[in-house]
Amino acid sequence: MINVGIIGLSASDAAWVSRSHALALQKAPLSSAYKLHAVATSTRETAAASAERWGIAPTKAYTASSELASDPDVDLVVVGVKLPLHYQLTLPLLEAGKDVFAEWPLATNLEQVAKLQSAARRGGGRAIVGLQARASPVILKAKEIIDSGTLGKIVATTVVGWDNSLLYLPPRFDYEHDARNRADISTITSGHVLDALCFLLGEFESLSSSINTFFPRISTPHHEDEVHRDAPDSILVQGILQSGAMASFSMVLTPPGTPSSFTWTIAGEKGALKFESNNINIQIIPPKLYVYGLSDRNSPNNRASEWKEVSVPEPLYFGQVGELYEAFANGEKVPGTLTDFDGAALRHRMLEACLRSSQTGTRQSYI
Structure with a gap:
């Protein structure tokens, strides 16, 4: 049994870490491998409330990362707080040799990332990062199709995403408006999707990018005053993959007048794949997968005349984080499903x- 301590676990079932981590760990099949054993929050009151909600002993309700680091009964610590706090809370865990599951992004800059990499090596514990899109059943199904050679050589891929909600979040997300925190569309969601792209198709040989802030002032239903921001709200990446395929990636935050949508096409010599959704956060809500190509591989002239949906298993739980826990406990069914801190550093460098x-x-x- 793996005893888990979670930093940032709320008593509310609606919070992200509650829905995607805690609830998943308390349901089969993960409940046979994991036990919620400790919690750490910013105050004694919230820690006690969280422990009561999740059936954790009051003596295991902490207010500091160092307390989890020194608890001999805790095997794995989940860092589930906002990005600016990742570095300071993760470092003592690694130095204590704990296994660590850190949410993505790993840290706010490359210096912090490098220090966490070094600490993970010195500490000797297993360290993984929540880039769960690559563990999504729909991404793994696409990988199976690509690796089978059904599509032939991949020649190009294009991602286009629009979101009309992320600019207008409640005040607790205001830190995302500050470019210094690097917690914006150019790092969080784009990092997840670009990681899935590279998992399927390989890394970029070289790239060009344009990152912009089109909306430096916004009004939301959650704020009395206008919100000022300097964080990016759009990112465009174009380049050549190491395989030689061309890649184009565009992610844009928009006002409510533009509908949210996500389309990712992968074109091969013999066929193509397409992901579609009305949500850009494919690491949380899986898109539909479609295939276009030969309906009978033995008949070159018998080509499909339309996109056909591919049947894909449902994720274990909301957020698709459960797939990472399953691979952590039982081993990867598909190599590369789990991303360690070195893999996360590569994505940060990108x-x-x-x-x-x-x-x-x-x-x-x-590279």
């Missing part, structure tokens, strides 16, 4: 290359 490209107008590499 996103920093995008930022440099946008700032300098030059083509960048990150």
Whole structure:
């Protein structure tokens, strides 16, 4: 049994960590491998309330990451708080040799990421990052199709995403409006989707990027005054993958007048795949998967005349984080399902290359 401690676990079932982590761990099949054992929040009151809600002993309700780090009964610690706090809360866990599951992004800058990498190596515990899109059943199904050779050589891929809600979140998300926190569309959702792209098709050989802030002032139904922001609300990435395929990626936050949508097409010499959704957060809500190509591989002239939906298993639980827990406990059924801190550092370097490209107008590499 793996005893889990969660930093940032709320007593509310509606919170992200509650829905995607705690509820998942208390249901089969994960409940046979994991036990919620400890919690840490910012105050004694909230920690006690969380422990009561989740059936955790009052003596295991903490207010500091260091308390979890020194608890010999805790095997795995989940860091489920907002991004600016990741580094300071994760470091003592790694130094204590704990296994750690950190939400994505890992940290706010490459210096912090490098220090966490080093601490993970020194500590010797297993360290994974919540890039769960690559563990999504729909992404794994697409990988199965691509790896089978059914599509032939992949020649191009295009991602286009629009979202009309993320600019207008309640005040508890105001830190995402500050560019210094790097908790915006150019890192969080784009990081998840770009990671899935590279998981399926390989890394970029080189890329060019444009990152912009079109809406420096917004009005929301949750704020009395206008909200000022300098964080990006759009990102465009174009480049050549190491395989030689062309790639184009666009993610834009919009006002409510533009409908949210997500389309990702992968084109091969013999056929194509397409993901579609009305939500860009494919790491949370899986898109539909469609295939276009040969309906009979033995008959070259018998081509499909329309996109056909591919049957895909449902995720274990909301948010698709359960798939990571399953792989952590039982081993990866598909290599690469879990991302360690070195893999997360690679993705951070990619996103920093995008930022440099946008700032300098030059083509960048990150490998």
